[in-house]
Each structure stands twice: as C-alpha cells, then as structure tokens.
Amino acid sequence: MQTFPWPSGQAARTPPAALYHPSPAEGDEFGPALRRALAHRPRRIAPVHFYDEAGSALFEAICRQPEYYVTRVEMGILMAHAEAIAARIGPNADIVEFGAGSSRKFRLLLEALQAPRRYVPIDVSGAHLQREALALRLDHPLLEVSPVVADFMRPFRLPPLAPPAARRVGLYLGSSFGNFDMDQAQAFLTMAGHALAGGGLLIGIDLVKDPAVLHAAYNDAAGITAAFNRNLLARANRELQTDFLPDQFHHHACYHPAHQRIEMHLVSKTRQTVHLDGETYDFLEGESLHTECAHKFTLTGFRALAESVGLQPGPVWLDPQRWFALQWLDCPAHFERPRG
Incomplete structure (x- = not known):
C-alpha cells in the first residue's frame, strides 16, 4: 500500500485490498x-x-x-469530450476517483478509455460506495474495482500501482473542490500531486456566473x-x-x-x-x-492556484455557456511543491 498523508503528521490508515471500513475509533x-x-x-x-x-x-x-445545473452541465461536457479526455488519460491507466459518490460520470468516460487497469473510488459513505462498486463490477466484469472508504482530507492509503498500469490518473468531478478554503484547496492539490505523480488529475471547477x-x-x-x-x-x-x-x-x-x-x-x-x-x-x-x-472560480484564478503547488495546467473542456470547466492538471513525476 502507498501512503498519501496530509501535512498533519497523523498516522495513515491501513485498508485491505478491497473495501475498507474504518474502525469505530477512527470513524x-x-x-x-x-x-x-x-x-x-x-x-x-x-x-x-x-x-x-x-x-x-x-x-x-x-x-x-432542474435548478441544479452542475451535474447536467458537467455530464454534457463529459459526453461531448469523452474521446479527447480519454486520449489525455491514455491506455492502461489506474483511475482514482476522489469523492466518487455515484459512478455514473466515470461510466461515461469508461466507454472511451483505452484498457483501464483499475478503478479506485474513494468516498466516506461506505454503504453507498459498496453498492456502486458492486453494480460496476456486474456491468464491467473485466474491470478491477477496488473501493476505499476514507475521508481523503485525512491520511489514507491507495493500493500500489501494479503492472500493466502505465500511470495513475485522478478524477475529482462535480464541484466539491469549491467546498475547500484556500489552505485546504492547496493541501488537496499537493496531496494529489504526490499521489498521482507521473500522471494527471481531471478536476471539476464551477465557474463564476450570474x-x-x-x-x-x-x-x-x-x-x-x-x-x-x-x-x-x-x-x-x-x-x-x-x-x-x-x-x-x-x-x-x-x-x-x-x-x-x-x-x-x-x-x-x-x-x-x-x-x-x-x-x-x-x-x-x-x-x-x-x-x-x-x-466559484475563474479559469485564470484556478490555474494560478494549481501552479502555486507545482501542478501544470493542461487542456480545459467547457460547456457552451462557460458555466463549468473540466480542467486537466499534469502531475510531474518528481512532484515537489514550489518554495515561497
């Protein structure tokens, strides 16, 4: 298992290879x-x-x-640009989804992905995550699904990257990134840079609007x-x-x-x-x-935030109204947060 601690000095949790249930002391x-x-x-x-x-x-x-545009608009972006996003992810990728919830957005990408090695959804709701993982296994029996029940705002572990996986790619879809304050946002991006080093992160960004x-x-x-x-x-x-x-x-x-x-x-x-x-x-x-x-973010502001922790903004995919963005971030193989 690979450990990806937040900068808190806490000991990491130790999940088994499949579904991890925290002990009552951890919860x-x-x-x-x-x-x-x-x-x-x-x-x-x-x-x-x-x-x-x-x-x-x-x-x-x-x-x-009907009023909640986020999911509808983001799903539209995924459907319109699934092939381009899949090409950026590349073949044989280990896919980690932070705050996975329902797997329906990943399912849209799955049809376009080139031989994904494994899907690792992370979420705090164990019962919900287990149901979604079981349904995904039934629908895609050749796909390895390794769910992890954890709060990724605390230290957690991922299964090791195993051959023939070429690299690890993260998904953080929806608009949950916007729930972080500035320190938390930088900490999340720093953690992702370490966890996904050599790969990338596709992140959903809700944009400033009416x-x-x-x-x-x-x-x-x-x-x-x-x-x-x-x-x-x-x-x-x-x-x-x-x-x-x-x-x-x-x-x-x-x-x-x-x-x-x-x-x-x-x-x-x-x-x-x-x-x-x-x-x-x-x-x-x-x-x-x-x-x-x-x-809510501007594209310029979010890219500056990502660069401040050492991630490298790449392509961005938008809806026609520019209400929402899926931003690609490259995670350098030797990730190190810039000083200063």
Missing part, C-alpha cells in the same frame, strides 16, 4: 466534529459530514433537480437542498442521540460576490437548546450553524 469523527462546532461561535462544521447514507441519497436527488443562477441552484423549488442541509441534524439525532428539531431551523443559502462563494447555513427559528454527550448548547433566535461554502 469519520462526526461526533467530535459536531462537539467542536457547537462549542465555538460562530458555529461551523465541514460539509463532509452531510454524507451518511441518507445524505448521499439526498445529494443524488439534488443532482436531478448570481441568480447560483441562488436557484442552492434553493431548489422542491426543497431537496433544504432537506439535505437539515439531514445533518437528523443524522446527529440518529447517530449521536442529540435532540435537534430539524424543522426549527431555516435552510439559508446565498451568494457572496466579494468572496465568490455560496454560503449555506442552518438558522435557528427560535431560541432553543440542544444536548450532546451530557453537554447543553443554546441557539439564539437567528443564530446559525454554517454547513458549507461553495467557492
């Missing part, structure tokens, strides 16, 4: 993360904690909403995004025996042009008290739990 640390969020003001928790089984299913439903389009995407008329947001509280009730009243929180999502990002919050409708592990946490009326930032 995804939802409980500690929620305790930290509730104990500090302003209150904020990382969006990775949306994705239990129910949250993953709700996100798939969001992707089918704020009205962005507002609608995160406030769909069917209320699926609102349910997805509140499911974080329902998950806490299910797993941590908290006593949140999800219906007593507003879903609030708005675009901040100065920061080029959507912010998503759960805003308390009234003064209320929540209990967790014997501790009491008060919410004032109008007080929020900040659950997500979704940054």
Whole structure:
C-alpha cells in the first residue's frame, strides 16, 4: 500500500485490498466534529459530514433537480469530450476517483478509455460506495474495482500501482473542490500531486456566473437542498442521540460576490437548546450553524492556484455557456511543491 498523508503528521490508515471500513475509533469523527462546532461561535462544521447514507441519497436527488445545473452541465461536457479526455488519460491507466459518490460520470468516460487497469473510488459513505462498486463490477466484469472508504482530507492509503498500469490518473468531478478554503484547496492539490505523480488529475471547477443562477441552484423549488442541509441534524439525532428539531431551523443559502462563494447555513427559528454527550448548547433566535461554502472560480484564478503547488495546467473542456470547466492538471513525476 502507498501512503498519501496530509501535512498533519497523523498516522495513515491501513485498508485491505478491497473495501475498507474504518474502525469505530477512527470513524469519520462526526461526533467530535459536531462537539467542536457547537462549542465555538460562530458555529461551523465541514460539509463532509452531510454524507451518511441518507445524505448521499439526498445529494443524488439534488443532482436531478432542474435548478441544479452542475451535474447536467458537467455530464454534457463529459459526453461531448469523452474521446479527447480519454486520449489525455491514455491506455492502461489506474483511475482514482476522489469523492466518487455515484459512478455514473466515470461510466461515461469508461466507454472511451483505452484498457483501464483499475478503478479506485474513494468516498466516506461506505454503504453507498459498496453498492456502486458492486453494480460496476456486474456491468464491467473485466474491470478491477477496488473501493476505499476514507475521508481523503485525512491520511489514507491507495493500493500500489501494479503492472500493466502505465500511470495513475485522478478524477475529482462535480464541484466539491469549491467546498475547500484556500489552505485546504492547496493541501488537496499537493496531496494529489504526490499521489498521482507521473500522471494527471481531471478536476471539476464551477465557474463564476450570474448570481441568480447560483441562488436557484442552492434553493431548489422542491426543497431537496433544504432537506439535505437539515439531514445533518437528523443524522446527529440518529447517530449521536442529540435532540435537534430539524424543522426549527431555516435552510439559508446565498451568494457572496466579494468572496465568490455560496454560503449555506442552518438558522435557528427560535431560541432553543440542544444536548450532546451530557453537554447543553443554546441557539439564539437567528443564530446559525454554517454547513458549507461553495467557492466559484475563474479559469485564470484556478490555474494560478494549481501552479502555486507545482501542478501544470493542461487542456480545459467547457460547456457552451462557460458555466463549468473540466480542467486537466499534469502531475510531474518528481512532484515537489514550489518554495515561497
């Protein structure tokens, strides 16, 4: 196994060759993360904690909403440019997908790929990932599928690159890269540079656009995004025996042009008290739990960010409206982040 640690000094996890289930001591640390969020003001928790089984299913439903352009537009780019993207990936590649979720985007590329060596999807939702991996194996019995259940924001391991794989290529599709703050974004790209050295990374980038389009995407008329947001509280009730009243929180999502990002919050409708592990946490009326930032990018700004960590921007594939981009980044064989 090859280890790809984040710059935290933590010991890496050790998955078996197939599906890795964290031990209870490791877990995804939802409980500690929620305790930290509730104990500090302003209150904020990382969006990775949306994705239990129910949250993953709700996100798939969001992707089918007419207002949520991201999946529709990105799928259009993949269909229009699958051959060119596959040519860039090359034959016999080991494909690693960060935050794999559903495999349907990879499936679009799979038809165009030249003899892919193996597919390694990484995701935090083990049950969801296992179902997707099984379905992919059934549909493509000659493809080796080696799922890894892990939070790639922490140290993790990949199966070693095995012959006849020519190189390792990463996919980070969708717009999840925008959930990172600047330090996290640089850390992710640095990790990817090491993990994919000698190969490349295809990354989805949601571009700056009309704020009205962005507002609608995160406030769909069917209320699926609102349910997805509140499911974080329902998950806490299910797993941590908290006593949140999800219906007593507003879903609030708005675009901040100065920061080029959507912010998503759960805003308390009234003064209320929540209990967790014997501790009491008060919410004032109008007080929020900040659950997500979704940054939007310009192509120039994103390429400068990639270059700042030593990655080399290559081709970019866009939709006709220039709402979304799939950017190729070369990962040098001897990857080393530039100094300064």
